[in-house]
Every structure is written in C-alpha cells, then in structure tokens.
Amino acid sequence: MSKETVKKTCGGRPRRTSVKSESACRLRAVSVGCGGRAQAHIKAMLESGVVDLLAVCDLDEARLKATAERFQIAKTYRDLGEMIQKEKPELVDIVTPPTIRTSIVEPAVRAGAPAILIEKPIALKPSETRKLVELGRDRLIAVNTQYQWKPHWKRFWPILEKGGLGEVRVIRASTLANILEQAPHTLDLAMKAARLSGLPEPQWCLAGASGLEHFGQIPVPADVTATFGMGEVRLQINHGPSAPPVPGETVKWYHIQVDVLGSRGRLWVSLNQGWALWRSGKFESGKTEWGKNDGEAQSALYVHLRDTLHGGNIREFPTRVEIAARNSDLMMACYASALGGGRVQLPIPLSDDVVDRLKGLGSSTASA
Numbered sequence: 001m002s003k004e005t006v007k008k009t010c011g012g013r014p015r016r017t018s019v020k021s022e023s024a025c026r027l028r029a030v031s032v033g034c035g036g037r038a039q040a041h042i043k044a045m046l047e048s049g050v051v052d053l054l055a056v057c058d059l060d061e062a063r064l065k066a067t068a069e070r071f072q073i074a075k076t077y078r079d080l081g082e083m084i085q086k087e088k089p090e091l092v093d094i095v096t097p098p099t100i101r102t103s104i105v106e107p108a109v110r111a112g113a114p115a116i117l118i119e120k121p122i123a124l125k126p127s128e129t130r131k132l133v134e135l136g137r138d139r140l141i142a143v144n145t146q147y148q149w150k151p152h153w154k155r156f157w158p159i160l161e162k163g164g165l166g167e168v169r170v171i172r173a174s175t176l177a178n179i180l181e182q183a184p185h186t187l188d189l190a191m192k193a194a195r196l197s198g199l200p201e202p203q204w205c206l207a208g209a210s211g212l213e214h215f216g217q218i219p220v221p222a223d224v225t226a227t228f229g230m231g232e233v234r235l236q237i238n239h240g241p242s243a244p245p246v247p248g249e250t251v252k253w254y255h256i257q258v259d260v261l262g263s264r265g266r267l268w269v270s271l272n273q274g275w276a277l278w279r280s281g282k283f284e285s286g287k288t289e290w291g292k293n294d295g296e297a298q299s300a301l302y303v304h305l306r307d308t309l310h311g312g313n314i315r316e317f318p319t320r321v322e323i324a325a326r327n328s329d330l331m332m333a334c335y336a337s338a339l340g341g342g343r344v345q346l347p348i349p350l351s352d353d354v355v356d357r358l359k360g361l362g363s364s365t366a367s368a
C-alpha cells in the first residue's frame, strides 16, 4: 500500500489520507505558562505525536527562553492575546496557578481561543467556578485531571461499567495534601467510578475541617474528612494530614489512593505504590509509577482532545469544565458542612462567603 493511501485515524474516524494531509490530523496548539507543570505538558504534547506546538508564552522572559530552547520552539510571546490572534490555534493550553485561573481564561476567550485546557484546581471560590462554566458554554474548556487516562485506569473503567465489582457500596479517596490541591484528581476518579457504576449524584454531605492553608490570600482547610450519600452508597474522602497513608510510600505528595468496594470485589489504586483488584475470588495486582504514568496519561489526554476537537462531541469530553465544576462544588459543599451546616443537602447554593468564613478555622485554640 502506498504512503498516499495508507489508512489513518483522524478525529477518531478511520479514513484514507495522503501524507500531506496528515498534518490536518494534528492539533494546532499553543501553551501559556512555562513553569514546572508546563514542562510536563509540552513534553507530553511533543511525545503524543498528534500536536503541533506553534508557540509558547510567559510573562517571565527567562522561563520563556529556557522552555523555548529546551523544546526547540521557534515562536515565543509575552502576551497571550497576541499569540492567540496571530497563531490561530485550535487549542490554548493554559498552565498557570489557580489564583489567576479566571483572570487568564477570560482574555484567552476574548482573543478567540476556540478550545482551552486548564489545570486544576479550577477555582478557589464558587463564583470562579460559575464564571468558568459560563465561559465554557460555547467552546470546550477541558480540565487537566489527567489521571483517568493512566493505562491502569483505562483498563478499569470498562470493568466498572460492566458491573465487575458487583453492587458498588463504598468509594474512598484520600491524599495527604489539602482538598483543593489533590481532590480535583481523586474526586474526578471517584465520581467517574460512581457514574460508571450507575450510582446517583451525591445527595448530601457531612464534613469536618481543621487548620488552614492558603493559595495566595485564599484560604483552604488544611484537613477535610467528608462523607457523601449517594442513595445507599457512601463516598468518603479524606484530604490532609488525617488521611490514611499509602503503605510503603515515602513522598508526601504521592499518598494518593482511591478504593472502590463492591458486593463482588474491590479495586484499590494508589498513585505510586501499585494497584490491586479482587474480583469474584480472583486477585490481580500491578505497578503504578507517578512519572511514567503521568507522561502516558498526559499524552493520551492530548490524543483524546485532538479526536474530540476534530469531529467528536465536545459535550462528551470526560473532564469538561461542567464535570470539574460539579466536583468543585462538592469540595466547597464540604466547607459549608464543616462550618456548622451539619449534614447539607446537595446541590447546595454556594456563595464566596463560604470561603471567607473559612478564616475562622485558623483561629481555634487547643485546650488541655
């Protein structure tokens, strides 16, 4: 078969294509932010084989230059609006901190970004979550909760969808980091497991919180433990120092685990210390490895984005902002419950006041 008539997959659909038109199968992207996380994004874009990275942008000249040199990217910009208008990308990948999430997505939309990928956490306050959902009404805003594209999770999703664990009764998710830092990942996995298992959306939340950390000036509870009711099923999350450690793990940031318990089996997955699957009397286990799995997942996310933006349905992208917003609301419902609300019914109307009132968590005194 000649190269001109080789069968290719583009946008999820097999088709005959010429070598010349292969470039039409690639996703034209630009990247905003050249910090730590952007390095992993750019590496994965280039390794995915489906992305043409047209240009990179950063306000910081030294970071911009170092990143462009490292990945041999010819075009650099200091202004993201100018980059979007000149390069006309299909995807704008924004890898900046959450303190400037909405304030950077807005100008990208104004400059004409047709689709945007943002990092987690999507928002630090309920009003920011609402704003992002509004900005995503007529374009794809996807969220970089890439864990669900890890090879092991890609294998587990169909098992859960086919009821491989029987009736799911409890889902547990935990990390030693604060809720906004890591629950965007763990809740993304736990809620996807719940949906595939046919469970209803959470109907209530009962949470406790203690201590205070900050993103810039914005407070976040240092520790949250919460139970969500989904019919008869319970989702339990624990984020902060009171979370159970992952056996064998030595790095604080790697103490991330999700556990799905059903009537016929159990699936336990850790970030970096392996996974285990018990199903109908059989047992399997496998390795997980943060660096390797992260690169694989990040590349697979770009392939999925390319397929979606080249003919798929943007409303079906698994980490679109509406889904991430529902998870963000669950996190902030924990605040409302912990701040004296007791067991709160969901969905609960949330205002930014719930974040301002967290400041009280830092002022408690211990008594003997």
Ligand SMILES: NC(=O)c1ccc[n+]([C@@H]2O[C@H](COP(=O)([O-])OP(=O)(O)OC[C@H]3O[C@@H](n4cnc5c(N)ncnc54)[C@H](O)[C@@H]3O)[C@@H](O)[C@H]2O)c1
Pocket (backbone or CB within 6 Å): 032, 033, 034, 035, 036, 037, 038, 057, 058, 059, 060, 063, 078, 080, 095, 096, 097, 098, 100, 104, 119, 120, 121, 144, 145, 146
């Ligand atoms: N998904 C994951 O597994 C994962 C892992 C690590 C970090 N993150 C997330 O990635 C995000 C970024 O983290 P980071 O550590 O790379 O941040 P960082 O602060 O190291 O880098 C951000 C960069 O953005 C640049 N920037 C800020 N405003 C800009 C603007 N208007 N235009 C152009 N550039 C601008 C800054 O100069 C900086 O170089 C955070 O939300 C973080 O939580 C996600």
